[in-house]
Amino acid sequence: MSVKRDIIVGIDAGTSVIKAVAFDLAGNQIAASAVRNKYTMGADGSATQSLGQTWEDCATALRGLTGKIEEFSERVAAVAVTAQGDGTWLIDEAGKPVCDAWLWLDARAAPTVEAIADGPTERARFEATGTGLNTCQQGSQLAHMDRHHPEILDRTATAFHCKDWLFFNLTGVRATDPSEASFTFGDFRNREYSDTVIEALGLSHRRDLLPQIVDGAQQTFPLSAAAAEETGLPEGTPVSLGYVDMVMTALGAGVHTAGTAGAACSTIGSTGVHMRSVDSSDVHLNAEGTGYVICLPIPDRVTQVQTNMAATLNLDWALAMAEDLIAEMGERPSHSDLVARIDNWMAKSQAGRLVYHPYISEAGERGPFVDADARASFIGLNAGHRFPDIVRAVIESLGMAARDCYSAMGEMPTELRLTGGAARSASLRAVLAAALNTPVRVSFREEAGAAGCAMMAAVAIGAYPSMEDCIAEWTTPLLGEAEQPDQSLVETYNTLFETYRQSREALEPVWHRLAAQRDAKA
Numbered sequence: 001m002s003v004k005r006d007i008i009v010g011i012d013a014g015t016s017v018i019k020a021v022a023f024d025l026a027g028n029q030i031a032a033s034a035v036r037n038k039y040t041m042g043a044d045g046s047a048t049q050s051l052g053q054t055w056e057d058c059a060t061a062l063r064g065l066t067g068k069i070e071e072f073s074e075r076v077a078a079v080a081v082t083a084q085g086d087g088t089w090l091i092d093e094a095g096k097p098v099c100d101a102w103l104w105l106d107a108r109a110a111p112t113v114e115a116i117a118d119g120p121t122e123r124a125r126f127e128a129t130g131t132g133l134n135t136c137q138q139g140s141q142l143a144h145m146d147r148h149h150p151e152i153l154d155r156t157a158t159a160f161h162c163k164d165w166l167f168f169n170l171t172g173v174r175a176t177d178p179s180e181a182s183f184t185f186g187d188f189r190n191r192e193y194s195d196t197v198i199e200a201l202g203l204s205h206r207r208d209l210l211p212q213i214v215d216g217a218q219q220t221f222p223l224s225a226a227a228a229e230e231t232g233l234p235e236g237t238p239v240s241l242g243y244v245d246m247v248m249t250a251l252g253a254g255v256h257t258a259g260t261a262g263a264a265c266s267t268i269g270s271t272g273v274h275m276r277s278v279d280s281s282d283v284h285l286n287a288e289g290t291g292y293v294i295c296l297p298i299p300d301r302v303t304q305v306q307t308n309m310a311a312t313l314n315l316d317w318a319l320a321m322a323e324d325l326i327a328e329m330g331e332r333p334s335h336s337d338l339v340a341r342i343d344n345w346m347a348k349s350q351a352g353r354l355v356y357h358p359y360i361s362e363a364g365e366r367g368p369f370v371d372a373d374a375r376a377s378f379i380g381l382n383a384g385h386r387f388p389d390i391v392r393a394v395i396e397s398l399g400m401a402a403r404d405c406y407s408a409m410g411e412m413p414t415e416l417r418l419t420g421g422a423a424r425s426a427s428l429r430a431v432l433a434a435a436l437n438t439p440v441r442v443s444f445r446e447e448a449g450a451a452g453c454a455m456m457a458a459v460a461i462g463a464y465p466s467m468e469d470c471i472a473e474w475t476t477p478l479l480g481e482a483e484q485p486d487q488s489l490v491e492t493y494n495t496l497f498e499t500y501r502q503s504r505e506a507l508e509p510v511w512h513r514l515a516a517q518r519d520a521k522a
Helices: 053-065 112-116 123-127 138-148 148-153 160-173 176-186 196-199 203-211 225-231 247-252 312-329 335-339 342-347 387-408 428-438 448-460 467-474 487-506 508-521
Strands: 008-012 016-022 029-036 048-049 076-083 089-091 158-159 238-241 263-268 272-279 294-297 302-309 355-357 377-379 413-419 440-442
Touching: 008 053, 008 160, 008 247, 008 263, 016 053, 029 053, 048 053, 053 160, 076 160, 076 247, 089 160, 112 138, 112 342, 123 176, 123 196, 138 148, 138 176, 138 203, 138 263, 148 247, 160 238, 176 294, 196 203, 203 238, 203 508, 225 377, 238 413, 247 263, 247 272, 247 294, 247 302, 247 448, 263 387, 263 428, 272 387, 272 413, 302 387, 312 335, 342 387, 342 413, 342 428, 355 387, 355 487, 377 413, 387 428, 387 487, 428 487, 448 467, 487 508
Parallel strands: 008 076, 076 238, 263 413, 413 440
Antiparallel strands: 008 016, 016 029, 089 158, 263 272, 272 302, 294 302, 355 377
């Protein structure tokens, strides 16, 4: 009796961890296997990762599922892959790495970004891609290589993103997906490469480095014999090339569900990622030229995205101060001990009494404005404020930052779907609901990124007639009950937000003077 092929494997290759997650055809998570990833930071602003090691780690993660699921290999119906976004992964004509990958963390392209951003074609590039130019992106990095290290590109046959490299190792096919292709080199309206964008980046003579665009929700490719040997999966298994991890996480967490217009999804982790699902014709392109527009694997549907450089990193900083002070008096408390006290501290403080700007990252801020010199600050402190007031201000700042980002994308969401570690905090959920004046629902999907790309494979192999049908079974049932905003807090946060915006705009010259002082002392 033959074994039923009833498992889809989603691969999510993050910056630090590569996960292989097995789902049944109804979207239930069965098992997961993870391998720590490795990358190297340099004093010159570089952030690099070995292509060969990344593929080996991916294969190891896949093999790790074998011992966790009975008859695993025989039951796999399809594999899908997503990965960290942006960055540059180069291979030669023989398919071998040209150099280590430049990650999204790599800052070496900064002078080239500044030069391109000041050019006459920058607005046209932004209006095609819907995406602000920054050092993370492959277009910026290729432009920088072309100007300063042309010998690297002279040896290159194909420029990949991370997931594209893994897909190549799985199938032997050189391809990228519509999401990264359009927000880096193309037009989100037609999901194709754009001559205007490529020319604005100064890369028209390097266009042959860009691979074909493949939509993994419509087409799969067979697992190669070499990949079958390395992963333990059957040769010929259908493989789907997913979209970039950011939008796969949003899809798996519920950024788009049928019958809920205007829904949005925020991932509140170390960073904050805020996404709206809209028709491509309804995209709001802000005057500042910031954010991303990333295609969804749904016809004519895209996500608008703004990202905060630091979200819960701000809270980690505040708790670390408390930890250090308490440790000087005796035994050091654990981070989890302090986290458990947050609700108590919130109850001891009053809403909207302090303004905190959550720009704690040394890289400044990138959403909804871009300023590498931006820094965190408290406004309104007096002698009566205590630590609970500090904690509340930091948590309220995450609501203010989310509202700032959604304001840059147009109207406020009609409902916010929340994912990330901070989603477990009732206090944070209440702040977000009131700050945006919208209901909040938590997504209980454990591995949303892997689920998102697995959903694409499920549609591509015909397990569901459309992505809408797949969402209805995989995503909607895992959304928690809607938590309504406290209307007494809404009015308070409306006033607080105006103060937050006015003060952060007023602080811009102060940030720059402080940066000049730091540079002078360096």
